[in-house]
Amino acid sequence: MKKSLPKTIKDVEEVRIETDLLIIGGGNSGCFVAIEAKEKNPNLDVTIMEKAHIDRSGALAAGMDAINTYIGEGETPETIVAWSRAQVGGGPLREDLALNNAKILNECVESLEKWGVPFKKDEKGRYKKRGRFDISIHGEQLKPVIAEKTKSYNPRILNRVAATNLIKEGDRVVGAMGFGIRDGKFYVIKAKATVVSTGGAAGLYRSATNDGTTSHHQMWMNPFNVGTGYAMGIRAGAEFTLMEQRWCAARVKDFCGPVDTISVGYKAKMINAKEELILQTRYGHLGGDTAPRYIRANAPMSEWSEGRGPTFVDTRHLSPEQVKDLKIDYLNERPTYVLFLAARGQDPAKEPLEIYGSDPYIVGGHTASGYWVDAGRMATIPGLFAAGECAGGMPNKFVGGCAAEGVLAARGASKYISSVGHGTLNEDQIAAEKERVFSPLLRGSSMEAKYNIPAGQDPRWQYDGVTPEEMEERFQRLMDEYAGGVGQFFKFNEEQLNYALKHIKMMRDQVNRLFATDLHDLVLVHDVIDRLDVAEVVVMHLRERRETRWPGWQTRTDYPAVDPNLDCFINSRKNLKTGEIEMFKRPYEQILPGDRTKAPSPIPLSAEKA
Amino acid sequence: MYNEFFDREKLKYCYQCGKCSSGCDINRIDVSFQPHRLLHLISIGAADNLMEDAGLWKCTTCFTCSERCPQGIKVTEILWIARTIAVKAGHIPELLITQKDILLRTGRLIPMDNKKRGKAGLTAIQEESSVVARIFEIVEKEK
């Protein structure tokens, strides 16, 4: 039977758990945290708090067709970091983090194969390369495999529990709180160390493919990754970096599916309406096909804005076998793209595939946004660690890198745990949070009594309050129009950002009008609240970087050029007294010598030569 | 024909206990009418001999046998179906021919007499005369 809703806050049952290591978010990196921690110390009490079900949660839910970072023959940790640096136009990035990630990258990737994920092999029996650091896999079962491995270590897994806030004692994090999406209980989990691995933030901007009715979530990143991990950190006063480095990507038009699969995997070139090779003709000086990611991402949109749209990746050279492989790749990552092609009756070998810009995401596994962490992945608040997309400073992690991040965070956390005991809980803080979390539900249930809605009508649109859907749509539109969404070709200026900030604040004053009529609703409510908090910081960062360093990811019409003085990290922290977001800079430290904008070519292999 | 929907299976279960005949008032008056025998003949597929059998037309359809059959055989229904088969085979009692004729013409078994009703102070009734004819048309087309 479904849970009956609470009428008063007292009706809400409370669950208290004490654990050594709390992992918030059981996606790819979250699972790796658990596995590594248990591997090293089976007696460690590990708890995973997962909003969905770890069998299929996070960005890997639909599967994966490739591991984008693997150090194959002829490469070294250094070359991949240098390549990654070049991919983001020379940084800034945390080379220290990148290097110790790269050192353990391969073992993480290889373990996936050991656990049962089929990797494609080349004729020599090596992993089949698709790009320089890209290898192909049959990752349909990727997440289930990781989940099964995790379960085999028997950690405490709380599926369908959504985290809402961290518990603080002084300036240490001593656990987290959340609510059960199925049981409607309030969870208070006391932990010696807490790892945040909730993935990035999708749905900050309106998707270009969002037509309201049934395509609201037609986007590239998992729309249920709403940035709760960032939001909780922001609210707890943690330091964040490079939140202005938005991931705006070239995506298959009208479907918003990945494009690397085609452009990297099948060497399909970007062309415009005039059938010009976009990258070669316009960005040759930046390396053409190997130009930095943001360039490749922005290219189609600038073609459109300059009237040369539509834009395509040219697949017309593909053989039938290649088309079939291409489709299999998609079936492994975003199966419905194949359905999409079928629904368009389109054969890639005959017509090129149209591409377009995606809505911007904050995903620290791709760009370098996220928590400011130390080598052990501990955030600026003791007891709090960040893994995967949450950890900032290091771009281009993707599946493999995020897994490695998990391992590193686990090591950092374990070390920390051995040095501390349990904190003590501040009951006032807990009571307040419980109130904050469940009040929308109480508002909802009170309204059910208040209004008499004729049968057959959705009551939610008639209640005197705000539904999460309404606010989400309002807010995504705001961001799209005033903070450089795809609708604005990613462009914005100071005034627009100020307007956005003003309205974000207004909406945040309205969140106490949000109501939920069931537990699912309640999730939506907190999703939109978290998104607001993240969006505010993002906009602050965008404003602070008064230059255009990564056109597309961050294009300022009022400061179109690169400003050498801003070759540094822009960081922020919420002042918990004033509630203001405080901005400040940190210097960039180059470790690997050489031209930051150029990726070194791989060491030629004698074997290959012969 | 909706005897295709009628559970003929049951018929096979008749174990000739004779309860139908025992309880039959027609049988009491005219012993030649024996429901259990009709069932038997039909179930062994010797129904043809029944066609001429006047017995078919002696049943008042009082349902007593159906009610009491331990095997739940709808004896009366079966008899009714047997009749329709006989009719199709052309063994139609006079009465039926006239009845059918009236029905086709007037849509009812007993023609309306509004004059009489008038005298009795009852309102006249407009009869739906063509219905039965239309229905028969349809059904004939079936075959």
Add this chain to the structure above:
Amino acid sequence: MRYAFYLGCATPVKALKYEISTRNLAKILGIELVDIPEFSCCGFPVKSMDSFAALLMAARNLAIAEEKGMDIIGVCTGCMAILSEAKEYLEDEKLRDKVNEKLKAIGAKEYTGRVKVKHFARFLYEDYRLDRIRDKIVTPLASLEFGIHYGCHYMKPTHAHGHFDDPSNPFTIDGLINITGAKTINYPNKNLCCGLTIMGTAEDISFRLAAEKLEYLSSRGVDAMVVACPSCCIAYENNQKLVGKRVGKEFNLPVLYFTQVIGLAMGLSEKDLGFEFNRIKADKITEKFK
């Protein structure tokens, strides 16, 4: 209380006293019986010629009532049995679809299975309920004694009638009559069939059947036989002389409809109850209540 009034073929021509008494009784009981001109023969006579045609006819009538949004009340047990039976058959969707498609072809409405079918007596007993009738009794008929003839199709086949009443020992109409204060007798051949259905095909048997009951009830000296079906009435009243001749006896047994008896107890006039149409005069009875 609005109901589609299903008269059938016999009643409006051959059983005027039944119709009249029913209408007037319904009036004082506050039951609205709506005439539906579109109704046609229930299908009973056709059942021996073509069972599917019969079903169609029944279904059509049901569909009409359903479309008018009224349940059916009837006075002829034969019609009620056939309609109820059809209802039961039409619970089978495959069959119902087949039937509806044909109904469409003759431009009739489709039947979805919602309409209820009840004999007026059953309605009074089950839905209107005895106590409410009792309240309306003005002249109790104590001192009268009747023999009830139910008519086979009144409760048989029981599955079609939802197992209403008890075929081997029926009691509901007795109940209705006893309410008026009159006595009813329980007699051996109470369940005997009137035999009318085979009058045309096996007249002799038919008459003998009728005779048996007439003989017995006469010998018991009841004031009248009470019936609930025009056909039965034809068998016992209209044919009384013929039947008598066939068995070499003189019968003089009044045959009343239950509606007439109840009406009488409720103070309706003889005219309102169509006593004038009683072929065997029931004066002995009416005298008492002058």
Add this chain to the structure above:
Amino acid sequence: MPPYVVKDKCDGCKGKEEPLCEQICIGDLMTLDMNTGKAYCRSLRDCWDCMSCTKICPKGAIEQRIPYQLGYHGAKLIPMMGTDSITWTCVDINGKVERFTYRTRNKK
């Protein structure tokens, strides 16, 4: 991209509580209609088309469709899950059928 539950196939996973599609859905969108005992998607607009529900449904009762705004009607994509293999059948709007079969797990 909404999942549609085919009523006469779905058996609510017999468990009378949380059918597999409800357990697995990353968006908490699939749920059980307590009256019919059958699963349904509570918010079509919010589906991310990961097809987890479609894959896990033991009765093959869930269909994925492209939102009409984006793709035309009539295309089908049907997964069939083996113990360590998957077979996809894709039918496009012109009725062209394509099949894809491959391993999803290494042999232990």
Add this chain to the structure above:
Amino acid sequence: MKIGIYLCTCEGEIEKVIDIDSLVKEASGWSGITDVHKDAFLCSEDGIRKIRKDVESSGLERVLIAACSPFFKMEEFSDLGLNKYLVERVNIREQCSRAHRNDPENATKKTKAMLRIFLEKAKYSQPLQPLQLPSLRSALVIGGGVAGINASIDIAETGNEVFLIEKNPFLGGKVAGFHKYFPRMCPPSCGLELMFSKIKSNPNVHVLTSSEIDTISGSPCNFEIFIKTSPRHIDMDKCVLCGKCLEVCPHNAIVYPEGFSYPCIPAINKGLCAVDCNKCVAVCPVDAIDLDEEGKATNIKVGAIVLATGWEPFDPTPLAEFGYGRLENVVTNIEFEKISKEKKISFEEPKKVAFIQCVGSRDERHLPYCSDVCCMVSIKQALFLKEVNPDNEVYIFYNDIRTPGEYEELYQKARRRGTIFIKGIPSELKQDEPQKINFSVFDTVAGKRLDITTDMVVLATGIKPSQGTIDLKEKIGIVLNKNNFVESHIQCYPQDTQRNAVFSAGCCRAPMDVSRSIESAGAAAIKTLQFFNNCTEITPDNPAVNILKCDVCKRCIEECPFKAYSFDEKGFPKSDIMKCRRCGVCMGGCPLAAISLGGLSIEQLSVMLDVFDRSYLGEDEPLILGFLCKNDAYRAVDDAALKGITYPPNFFGIMVPCAGAVNGAIIAKAISTGIDGVLIAGCPDNQCHYIHGSTLAKARLTDISNKLKEMYLEPERVRFISIGRDDPEKFADSIEEYVEELKKMGRNPLRL
């Protein structure tokens, strides 16, 4: 891993068809094979010795026996010096050399394919060690009628403890109330007295009267049972049977024993007492009466349970036409027993009595079955009437007189004594004059109608399952059939219920007379003893749930035919090793393929498919993978071979415990990887040894063929056939036509 393959030529028979030598050569090339050996007579002592030697010397970890069907020579191959779950039997005789004797070339090819597959299976098999869980050597017998009493005696007299519980105050059940019972026509007292004395004298029997089961927990070998005993209100030790209480009681609340009753102490039915009447208490000379006595609860532990909950007489009131309860002198046969016993009515001066058979029985509206005893009962009672006075006129109106075996004698006797048997059942009884019953009946033999008037009509009412049986259904977890008798595999294991260690005796399983009840009681007792002895070793080959995969959808719990599933401490489903019958229906149903049987895991089936050579007959030959249920289909296939029936080598059979054990994911993989047809052969529905195993299999297969349809593949590629154990012809034919159809369909487009 070291594996040995042993091919038997079966003294040349197999080799006549199959080129064993080539296979030996071939197989020795395969990886992991340390030993390939050909033997003319593998099951001979030498053969076995050879294998055992190899196992020991070269330390074989797996052994493949390629010989006859695993159903032959089980003993011989049971102990080869390594865990028997590591020995794989490959049925190359019945399924190859005999089945394809007309096609040696392909038979050899198929044999090779089989070897590969079962080799792979063997690689993945796990050793299983039997657990020691001895059963308590005590039994609970529920119901103190003849069946229960005799079961108790038989179990007790073989030295085991028995708890016999009866809800009435006295043992003896219905029989105690009879006048006489056939065929010997002795009074119940003589038989019962003997039984009671055995009970009294045997310390192993503990009798609890006025008692009922409260709850049953635990599982076979070790049930824990709580028993409620309602007060007797009379102290068994004090009472001297003076009978005073009986005399004074104004509300006949005293249930007084008969001479032979056990326990021979009255009981007080307090329900009938008037508040503080206390007359009996006052009058009792030994003050044995305590009206305030409380009921008590007892808690016992037993290893097995015998159900003997008996029967109830059918109440003929619903057959209103017979006027039971309405007409005088219409009685049931049970009542007639009382009448004749207590001489309520004297039949000294001649009377006319009619018996009507099959009242309620063989009546689809009441008891759709034959109540088995009524014919004999009426005959018995007829004889009684003739005995009292030969001039009593006795009529028996019947459908069919059923007097199996020697009972025919009594039938003849009854006829000899002048009982009149008339085939024809009256339809309605009337009472035209008081005390007399008159009815007319159609004599279907004479084709005549008889009008009869009698002094008494006895309705031969039938036997219906007791309410007690129905009440226990949930408590014990047994299955009842559609008529509420205890479900069992009536043909082979009549005494077994659908639950392990629970057996049935007497009328709770089917209508039967006293002597057959006693027989079945004996059988149930034997079953119980067997259980005590056999269940000392249990192999943990019951299905295990892979909790890494399981999402707790509870389907296994819902579908398990024996309700063997419950949740473990971590909230995952777990099958009870004792309740489980190893049918694998759960394994077949698990949507996540997370359940595996000890002897046959999902993984094994999966890898078997991996090595299955799709074209062992060449590219164009269709390939049928068959899953054969072990109880019927597989045997039928063996029989086919024995009877010399051949079928195309395109068919390839794997044994499964039940059709219901085949998981959709396996079938999906088979089809996905190019096998042209998948066939599941199970028992005919109503004969499934696991209740609804084959029914479920059929349903699941339908789901898959619907899916194939959607996938624009031929839904006929998967199919279910039900094959009785004795129907090899049907099997062969269906394979023939299946192959033909597949040829028409053309090859599976998914074949690579």
